[in-house]
Amino acid sequence: MLHYTEKIREIAGRLLKQGVVDVFIGYRKGSVPMMNNPLLIRDPGSTDLLYWDSNCALNLCNYLTGRKDRIGIVATGCVSRNIVTHIVENQISRSQLYVVGIPCTGMISHRAVIRAVGGREIIEFEEQGERFLVRGRDFEEIFEKNDFLQSNCAVCRYPNPVLYDEMLGERVPGYEGDDVYRDVEKVEQMSSEDRRGFFSRMISRCIRCYACRDACPLCYCPTCFVDESRPQWVGKSIDPVDTMTFHLLRAFHCAGRCTDCGACERACPMGIPVRQFTKKLNKDVQELFSWEAGLGLEQRPPLDVYRQDDYDGFIR
């Protein structure tokens, strides 16, 4: 996806010069390989800082919340769906935005790559079409990008932006298999006891740093429930029950809104697959309300409306 870089620079320069937007939001090459950073620029002279490859997996929609100026923003499929969600939730208005759409072929899991080189330090990353090369002090390896996709990207059904003012390329095919939720189904088939063990072990490493929350564009409350102290909704220790409560509530606040963009999981310094919580909700929302988040501006989200035929078999 490297070739999008030039186009992004060109468009950002044009938009800023012509005064179509006040600020442009994209990515810059990270100081560490495979870790591109979000970048906001105002000066049409600095567009050379903008960069694009398959390591742009943080969600730029995060930087839109509550802005009052006109914004140009780069958006893949999932980011565009989060932008739609932001518009529907009145966090930004469509007229402020100029969306540069990227047909997305998926992001690379830096963790999988680090595993593949046996944890050796990677000092250089280079994308070469469908492949990529990583270099360390005393090694060099070439991998197929498709073998190293983030787990959410590997089953992404909406890689093309659902909302855009300009598209950077031809549409790409989305995932068509019917096993998108295979990981959730596997857990569902376990016994209650085993699931308890599965999730308890999973979060036992959590250090309550809240990077997963901060990376998520859905988490824009001025004061998050975990930071509130009067009343204190949840204990702030790393007691397993406090930690589980945090994870449950974080996930539940994303119910019917999560686009499975993977930013939360990518941001977690402990490598905890936090999407296991939100993905269960995504699956249920789809089954119970035939809903997938952020696909259109017209529809209200399922947890936002009452319908007579809402499922109520669980209420006695």
Place this chain on the structure above:
Amino acid sequence: MLLKNLLEHIGLEPGRLHFSWISSAEAAKFVEVANEVNQVVEELGPARFLVKRKARVA
């Protein structure tokens, strides 16, 4: 429903969580539901999951 599913998905025993809607005029239903909840929960025994123990002081 989403909340119940999520809680049970992460390992809360089915039967621990109940929902009902009882009007102030439905005394009989209240008694019925309370007894039923009581019975199901008693069969499950004391809750161990998501119960915070008091911090132990060394």
